[in-house]
Amino acid sequence: MKDSDFIKVFAPATVANVCCGFDVLGFALDQPGDEVWVRQKESPGVTISAIEGICGLSTDPAENVVGIVAQKMLRELDVPFGVELQLHKGMPVGSGLGSSAASSAAAAFAVNELMGRPFTTQELVPFAMEGERLASGSAHADNVAPSLLGGFVLVRSYDPLDVIPLGVPLELYCTVVHPQVELKTSLARSILKKDIPLQKGIRQWGNLAGLMAGLLKADYSLVSRSLHDEIFEPERAFLIPLFRQAKEAALEAGALGAGISGSGPSIFALSATATQARQVEQAIQQVYANSGIDLNTYVTQVPEQGARLVSQPTLHAQK
Amino acid sequence: MKDSDFIKVFAPATVANVCCGFDVLGFALDQPGDEVWVRQKESPGVTISAIEGICGLSTDPAENVVGIVAQKMLRELDVPFGVELQLHKGMPVGSGLGSSAASSAAAAFAVNELMGRPFTTQELVPFAMEGERLASGSAHADNVAPSLLGGFVLVRSYDPLDVIPLGVPLELYCTVVHPQVELKTSLARSILKKDIPLQKGIRQWGNLAGLMAGLLKADYSLVSRSLHDEIFEPERAFLIPLFRQAKEAALEAGALGAGISGSGPSIFALSATATQARQVEQAIQQVYANSGIDLNTYVTQVPEQGARLVSQPTLHAQK
Numbered sequence: 136m137k138d139s140d141f142i143k144v145f146a147p148a149t150v151a152n153v154c155c156g157f158d159v160l161g162f163a164l165d166q167p168g169d170e171v172w173v174r175q176k177e178s179p180g181v182t183i184s185a186i187e188g189i190c191g192l193s194t195d196p197a198e199n200v201v202g203i204v205a206q207k208m209l210r211e212l213d214v215p216f217g218v219e220l221q222l223h224k225g226m227p228v229g230s231g232l233g234s235s236a237a238s239s240a241a242a243a244f245a246v247n248e249l250m251g252r253p254f255t256t257q258e259l260v261p262f263a264m265e266g267e268r269l270a271s272g273s274a275h276a277d278n279v280a281p282s283l284l285g286g287f288v289l290v291r292s293y294d295p296l297d298v299i300p301l302g303v304p305l306e307l308y309c310t311v312v313h314p315q316v317e318l319k320t321s322l323a324r325s326i327l328k329k330d331i332p333l334q335k336g337i338r339q340w341g342n343l344a345g346l347m348a349g350l351l352k353a354d355y356s357l358v359s360r361s362l363h364d365e366i367f368e369p370e371r372a373f374l375i376p377l378f379r380q381a382k383e384a385a386l387e388a389g390a391l392g393a394g395i396s397g398s399g400p401s402i403f404a405l406s407a408t409a410t411q412a413r414q415v416e417q418a419i420q421q422v423y424a425n426s427g428i429d430l431n432t433y434v435t436q437v438p439e440q441g442a443r444l445v446s447q448p449t450l451h452a453q454k
Numbered sequence: 455m456k457d458s459d460f461i462k463v464f465a466p467a468t469v470a471n472v473c474c475g476f477d478v479l480g481f482a483l484d485q486p487g488d489e490v491w492v493r494q495k496e497s498p499g500v501t502i503s504a505i506e507g508i509c510g511l512s513t514d515p516a517e518n519v520v521g522i523v524a525q526k527m528l529r530e531l532d533v534p535f536g537v538e539l540q541l542h543k544g545m546p547v548g549s550g551l552g553s554s555a556a557s558s559a560a561a562a563f564a565v566n567e568l569m570g571r572p573f574t575t576q577e578l579v580p581f582a583m584e585g586e587r588l589a590s591g592s593a594h595a596d597n598v599a600p601s602l603l604g605g606f607v608l609v610r611s612y613d614p615l616d617v618i619p620l621g622v623p624l625e626l627y628c629t630v631v632h633p634q635v636e637l638k639t640s641l642a643r644s645i646l647k648k649d650i651p652l653q654k655g656i657r658q659w660g661n662l663a664g665l666m667a668g669l670l671k672a673d674y675s676l677v678s679r680s681l682h683d684e685i686f687e688p689e690r691a692f693l694i695p696l697f698r699q700a701k702e703a704a705l706e707a708g709a710l711g712a713g714i715s716g717s718g719p720s721i722f723a724l725s726a727t728a729t730q731a732r733q734v735e736q737a738i739q740q741v742y743a744n745s746g747i748d749l750n751t752y753v754t755q756v757p758e759q760g761a762r763l764v765s766q767p768t769l770h771a772q773k
Contacts, residue, residue, distance in 0.1 A: 155659075156659075156663070157656065157659075158656045158660075159656065159659060159660040159663055160663065289660070289663050289664060289667060290660065291660045291661060291663065291664035291676075291679065291680060292657065292660055292661070292664075292679070297664070297679060299664065299667055299676065301667060301671075302671070327652065328652070329651065329652055330649040330650065330651055330652060331649065331650055331652055331655050332648065332649055333646065333647065333648055333649060333650055336650050336655050336658075336659075337476065337477045337478065338611065339655075339659065340474075340475075340476075340478060340655075340658065340659040340662050341477075341478040341608070341609065341610045341611055342610060342611070343659050343662060343663050344475070344478055344479065344608050344610065344662050344663065344666050345608060345610035345611075345616070345618065347663050347666035347667055347670070348608060348618055348620060348666055348670065351666070351667065351670040351671065352620075352621070352670065357610075357618065360610065360611070360616060361610060
């Protein structure tokens with residue numbers, strides 16, 4: 136069998152938390168992202184036949200997010216065959232850009248395509264969340280939902296799960312800078328206090344409400360005024376070398392706002408134009424120029440679409 | 455001089471906090487509200503020549519919110535004459551419906567009319583806030599801003615002040631029930647904890663973001679799913695007799711959501727139609743039927759307009 140037998144799906148990296156939107160707001164990038172390839176196999180169950188672009192990930196389907204997601208979907212659909220998966224990592228792990236989420240989202244989208252789309256894309260979110268449960272110990276949705284659905288997505292509630300694609304009528308460009316330092320999500324979470332001061336909470340949700348209004352009313356100035364994190368960024372900033380300087384440089388270069396992507400170490404900045412976003416990229420690169428820290432940088436539009444079909448099996452490969 | 459010499463302005467009652475929107479979100483009602491009448495006088499300074507509809511309010515302009523607001527505006531405008539004010543209270547005090555805010559907003563709007571509108575309505579917010587500072591000790595804006603501007607208004611930030619009229623494209627009706635029990639705002643505030651659990655905070659701002667999206671995307675279901683208060687309502691509910699029963703009755707009668715108006719004791723419920731809002735009113739009235747507690751009830755649309763001119767001086771009274 137050849138590559139051309141596979142359904143190939145791409146799912147993008149995502150920025151979660153988004154300053155004042157801790158744990159509830161995320162948005163998709165156009166790139167980077169992961170591909171999951173899937174094809175039917177006669178024996179039941181899930182196998183992972185290849186993992187490319189990264190070392191050290193398990194091909195045991197119970198130990199890999201793409202396997203977990205596919206297993207969950209097969210159980211739900213109760214089909215008499217199995218699936219073979221390949222994972223093609225196109226983005227760094229541990230970057231704060233939703234690496235496991237992109238893999239999980241791509242797996243859910245790919246298996247759904249193979250099965251003839253029994254689920255809407257939104258219905259795939261809970262399956263992809265199972266990958267997040269394996270990867271981080273909690274089935275959060277603020278990366279997988281935008282990776283699947285594109286654009287900005289609100290996770291209003293987990294119980295019951297209420298995922299709301301926002302359909303933001305505003306062109307936004309994102310600069311992402313990934314300083315290649317190790318930062319465990321578990322550490323970034325463990326330093327957070329269990330209680331927050333009421334006054335900070337009020338300022339935080341005032342800003343989140345402002346951000347929502349700015350996004351939905353297409354008001355760049357209001358988006359910019361609202362992109363603050365009063366609570367978590369001050370606690371986490373020290374984990375990311377040169378974070379404060381990088382953020383300041385981004386704002387000086389004209390970004391609408393900037394913050395920590397997910398739990399870091401990546402830094403994101405939003406801009407109104409592609410040109411601005413490139414200038415922001417350069418400004419942050421200069422901050423790290425003599426630091427000895429390597430960077431991955433990405434400049435992409437916030438796309439309307441998330442996970443997508445890259446290619447279907449070619450005709451000669453189909454029965 | 456006669457009544458017809460006065461510029462007469464009405465400013466409406468308001469619902470602040472709005473479940474998950476504690477301290478940042480408020481909306482206007484169509485009624486009840488207060489009127490402030492104003493006319494020029496030759497001597498400088500502010501006098502309050504009459505207060506109707508309520509007993510016990512001071513006519514000393516330094517001790518009455520309408521006087522404070524007018525004084526502040528006169529100082530800012532530096533005019534060589536003074537103003538005479540009358541306050542006609544059309545709503546209960548201490549109800550949680552922004553009584554002092556309605557007076558303050560009406561005073562600011564009226565003096566602005568008298569002066570030939572040197573300020574936009576939005577620019578009147580800081581003046582009206584001075585009335586709130588006198589009334590409650592803190593210059594909050596979440597009642598005066600919707601009373602002046604109408605509709606739903608977000609107070610994103612106080613430093614700097616950032617007041618955002620939301621322009622909600624959704625027809626909403628409000629049922630307000632005011633159980634006539636005394637409840638001091640200072641008590642309602644003093645029982646709040648200074649810290650909030652992070653997990654409750656996340657649910658609260660998830661709901662607020664959902665409410666913003668529901669209002670701005672004209673999604674009744676999302677508005678309804680988001681109208682929860684995880685933090686303050688549970689702490690304050692015991693202050694309002696039969697609150698839980700009243701809320702439950704409102705929801706059973708078809709309200710989208712219900713909660714404490716401001717810091718109480720009034721209860722508000724939002725509905726999609728006037729008919730529904732009337733049914734909600736009846737359902738809550740039944741809860742209190744044999745309680746011995748008197749009620750004021752109001753059913754109004756959430757209006758696009760807030761403070762407004764009721765009448766100008768008639769021609770014969772003008773020079």
